[in-house]
Amino acid sequence: MDSNPISRTSFPESGLPREEVLRTLDAYRLGDGDWKGGKTWSLVYDAGEEITRLTQDAYEKYFHTNGLNPFVFQSLKRLETETLSMVADLFRGDEHVVGSLTSGGSESVLMAVKTYRDEARALRPEITQPEAVVPMSAHAAFEKAAHYFGVKLVHAPLADDYRVDVAAVEKLITPNTIFLVGSAPQYPHGAIDPIEDLSGLAVKYHLRLHVDACLGGFTLPFIRDLGGDVPPFDFTLPGVSSLSADLHKYAFAAKGVSALLYRDAALRQFQYFAYGDWPGGLFISPSATGTRPGGAIASAWAALKFIGRKGYLDITRGILDTTKRLLAGIRAIPALSVLGDPPAGIFAFGSEEINIHALADALELKGWVIDQQVNPACLHFMVTPAHADAADDFLADLRQAVAEVKAHPESFEAGSVALYGMRAAVPDPGMVNQFITAAYSRFMTEGGELSFEDLGDD
Ligand SMILES: Cc1ncc(COP(=O)(O)O)c(C=O)c1O
Structure with missing residues (x-):
């Protein structure tokens, strides 16, 4: 399935069978970020089946x-x-x-x-x-x-x-x-x-x-x-x-x-x-x-009521353990540096050595959904229980991605590096906001990639 489809469709004449409606919903979400597998680092906070089921029932x-x-x-x-x-x-x-x-x-x-x-x-x-x-x-x-x-x-x-x-x-x-x-x-x-x-x-x-x-x-x-x-x-x-x-x-x-x-x-x-x-x-x-x-x-x-203080303590302990593993693995990679001393499972790292936006793209090619930041340029992570099992895979991919960007920086020039480079090149923050708005609007109506193609249009 096209992972970024834009489909206009007319108002349904008569209702579809229940099974078909639900099947279509399942099909539509096949291209979404894999939060259950711990591949996303924002947007979803999942503490497992039992808690999800309870909150859904409520x-x-x-x-x-x-x-x-x-x-x-x-x-x-x-x-x-x-x-x-x-x-x-x-x-x-x-x-x-x-x-x-x-x-x-x-x-x-x-x-x-x-x-x-x-x-x-x-x-x-x-x-x-x-x-x-x-x-x-x-x-x-x-x-x-x-x-x-x-x-x-x-x-x-x-x-x-x-x-x-x-x-x-x-x-x-x-x-x-x-x-x-x-x-x-x-x-x-x-x-x-x-x-x-x-x-x-x-x-x-x-x-x-x-x-x-x-x-x-x-x-x-x-x-x-x-x-x-x-x-x-x-x-x-x-x-x-x-x-x-x-x-x-x-x-x-x-x-x-x-x-x-x-x-x-x-x-x-x-x-x-x-x-x-x-x-x-x-x-x-x-x-x-x-x-x-x-x-x-x-x-x-x-x-x-269901989780209670004891439950949140256990969940938080798990998040801190995973964060400790991740931060140790990241700090062991000389090209990367963690920003500050983050206490709560939310952290960012940057690099003096490689273009961090290129690293984001290299990780995305390996299936991770990466949040990118500016001032300073860095990548952003929020650890949840879903990352306990994903942390080691992430660190292995991170080490590999750093090596790839170091060896072939030219392969990563087109994507995020170009996008963030263009953003940095526009001196007027008001203009950047206008471009972001135009690009977002185009993305929502026409699909395709989110880019600064509108630069200079108006
Ligand atoms: C510190 C902080 N405040 C406010 C918000 C906004 O929350 P929401 O996305 O639920 O509107 C966020 C979202 O991540 C946040 O991190």
Whole structure:
């Protein structure tokens, strides 16, 4: 089957037999990334059949329910409140900590930014252009949120260890600053920002602080319990006013659920949206979406209840073991260098010796799906239980791929090397964004390869 087909098809006249529908779905996904075999390093967080089956069963029970109206689905309200209180307990919040379940990390980030903007509008009306100081490494969802909600993001540089430079953050605070951000850990290099110091700044300057634990929220507390060196990043720090942690990542719930917690209900109120003049009735919605799939909420509750602290400790121990093996194998290859000292199964490596984008292509030819990064150029990995069995194969392929790129760099000039080379050659970031948008749009409508062919078109 064509691995990247674009098919337009007319609206079906009469329904197909069930078996045919399901067979076609199976056929369509044959070309997808092999996450079960551990060939992908992002997007899917799978802790094995037993947990998947349980979360699927939970989802199915609530398949048609809708969290938009907690008066109709009181059970969903209960599941949401219980899930949030379990998560608040994990992050050592007191009984005042409340929150919302959202559809994922991006929506949690969007809502946190909107909350702080609206709080500032209400309490600091003298600020006409609100600003937030965020690490360079903060997730792109903050850029999206700032763009949507009219907040100016001021980017703080990273220190040599890839954690945000707190002295630089302090210098970037202005009278317009309304909140700070720290990640625990950040996505690009897996480093944990110095949240304790950021909390100190938040207290000193009367600012809000959002901790983005979307990615590592459900590993860091267990790494700490296993004796790992995890600095405090949660509600034990007085400056932390909100924290996001994705249940659909390392908590292993179904896709579509993240927890966003606030220090108290008064702050959460700025997240809500109400409209009382609608002919459709008194409208109130807690977050960005209208309909909220009950299945995702039920699966989150079920994952936490089924796995429990002991289960997450075991899973985290396994992830750390696999990560240790991978990092040792990578560090044994002289051409490669791991960025910083990543504590949580999320890491990146680069190279001074070979073109890292060529290495990505060499690995892709061996069946791996590789995430590539810039500033600095490196490859990105997130370890899950699926990688326990794949790690040795990966290291063997990595050693071979490094040798291939070293021996024949010219064979890898056309693919990612050319793509990232073109990106680097365009000085205007706005233009790069335009090209990415055009290339993505073409890919979605016409298929083919994602490339910068549109460079210079307009
Ligand atoms: C640190 C961090 N924050 C936010 C997000 C956004 O999460 P989502 O993809 O669920 O919207 C991610 C995603 O990887 C992340 O790593």
